[in-house]
Amino acid sequence: MTERIYNFSAGPAVLPVEVLEQASGEMLSLNGIGMSVMEVSHRSKHFEPILENATSGIRELLQVPDNYKILFLQGGASLQFSMIPMNFLGAGESADYVVTGTWGKKAVKEAKRCGNVNTIFSTADSGFKSVPTPDELAFSENAEYVHYTSNETIEGVEFKRDLDGKGLPIVCDASSNILSKPIDVEKYALIYAGAQKNIGPSGVTLVIIRDDLIERVPENQHSMLDYRLLAENNSMLNTPNTWGIYIINLVCEHIKKHGGLAVMERKNEEKAKILYDAIDRSDGFYRGHVEPAARSLMNVTYRLPSEELEKQFTSEATEQGLDGLKGHRSVGGIRASIYNAFPKEGVEALVEFMRDFANKNG
Numbered sequence: 207m208t209e210r211i212y213n214f215s216a217g218p219a220v221l222p223v224e225v226l227e228q229a230s231g232e233m234l235s236l237n238g239i240g241m242s243v244m245e246v247s248h249r250s251k252h253f254e255p256i257l258e259n260a261t262s263g264i265r266e267l268l269q270v271p272d273n274y275k276i277l278f279l280q281g282g283a284s285l286q287f288s289m290i291p292m293n294f295l296g297a298g299e300s301a302d303y304v305v306t307g308t309w310g311k312k313a314v315k316e317a318k319r320c321g322n323v324n325t326i327f328s329t330a331d332s333g334f335k336s337v338p339t340p341d342e343l344a345f346s347e348n349a350e351y352v353h354y355t356s357n358e359t360i361e362g363v364e365f366k367r368d369l370d371g372k373g374l375p376i377v378c379d380a381s382s383n384i385l386s387k388p389i390d391v392e393k394y395a396l397i398y399a400g401a402q403k404n405i406g407p408s409g410v411t412l413v414i415i416r417d418d419l420i421e422r423v424p425e426n427q428h429s430m431l432d433y434r435l436l437a438e439n440n441s442m443l444n445t446p447n448t449w450g451i452y453i454i455n456l457v458c459e460h461i462k463k464h465g466g467l468a469v470m471e472r473k474n475e476e477k478a479k480i481l482y483d484a485i486d487r488s489d490g491f492y493r494g495h496v497e498p499a500a501r502s503l504m505n506v507t508y509r510l511p512s513e514e515l516e517k518q519f520t521s522e523a524t525e526q527g528l529d530g531l532k533g534h535r536s537v538g539g540i541r542a543s544i545y546n547a548f549p550k551e552g553v554e555a556l557v558e559f560m561r562d563f564a565n566k567n568g
């Protein structure tokens with residue numbers, strides 16, 4: 207089968223067809239060199255421009271100022287849960303964490319191994335359905351940094367604004383909404399994201415880190431966990447994920463060609479609206495999980511009247527070429543992930559399927 211289906215997977219997720227086609231065309235011989243990108247040295251003249259272009263692609267799209275380094279690391283976004291406190295939260299020091307979903311909770315768990323964690327805001331008790339308003343956040347005076355998750359992939363909860371740290375360094379897990387819209391990078395001290403949703407394949411983690419934070423890395427840090435060393439070596443302290451960085455470069459080129467992040471945002475808003483409208487107009491057959499003000503443009507989560515119907519829904523959807531709609535095992539229900547590369551036609555196909563399904567089973 208070579209035909210593409212509609213892939214609603216939360217990650218690894220759909221990539222632009224043009225990117226896949228280019229990678230496929232270059233698989234046996236990259237730029238006529240007779241080798242693929244996976245077969246050349248990361249220190250060769252063949253790979254050098256790829257890393258350079260991936261870095262400048264990210265810098266251009268997100269308008270990253272010069273006093274930030276762009277790194278492509280390994281260990282997933284999950285390793286950042288540990289690396290951040292291991293570098294910036296010493297014993298006896300404190301950091302503030304804002305928890306609006308499962309991933310934020312996991313970040314807290316790792317940070318607690320290093321120092322004091324103040325969970326200054328959590329929606330765990332209400333089932334992770336909202337984000338705080340600026341008035342609801344009171345930062346600790348002595349916090350080394352404030353950590354939050356701009357889009358909680360499992361629950362489908364998204365901040366609609368860059369968090370203002372009021373002078374404190376803001377650290378953001380942007381794994382599932384990076385590159386989906388313009389952001390003001392200057393509001394952040396560190397942004398990190400696993401690549402496998404909007405940027406590329408799994409196995410590479412984007413880290414954007416401000417120079418003054420790099421200065422705070424403790425002496426004698428383990429080399430592979432040391433942002434300073436990793437930055438000094440331009441992400442090549444060891445062998446980086448060359449294939450991942452290659453795809454990231456192609457994705458950046460693709461986004462630039464198609465208008466940049468403002469265009470991505472407009473398209474993402476359009477797609478999400480189609481789906482949320484279908485949920486809201488279903489007379490209660492479909493129930494959105496998240497409060498309207500915090501609804502994610504990337505991960506649309508909703509429930510049906512029973513778990514049995516949810517099972518039937520995902521299995522019939524799969525038969526019709528709508529794949530990956532099962533909610534995360536921890537929350538159940540339906541989750542439609544509609545990242546940058548997910549086509550509007552796929553959302554329209556899902557909405558049509560939802561209408562039919564509700565008519566037959568409502």
Ligand SMILES: Cc1ncc(COP(=O)(O)O)c(C=O)c1O
Binds near residue numbers: 217283357400
């Ligand atoms: C918001 C968020 N943070 C962290 C992670 C963990 O990423 P990784 O699997 O790259 O460690 C994920 C994975 O889906 C995520 O969605």
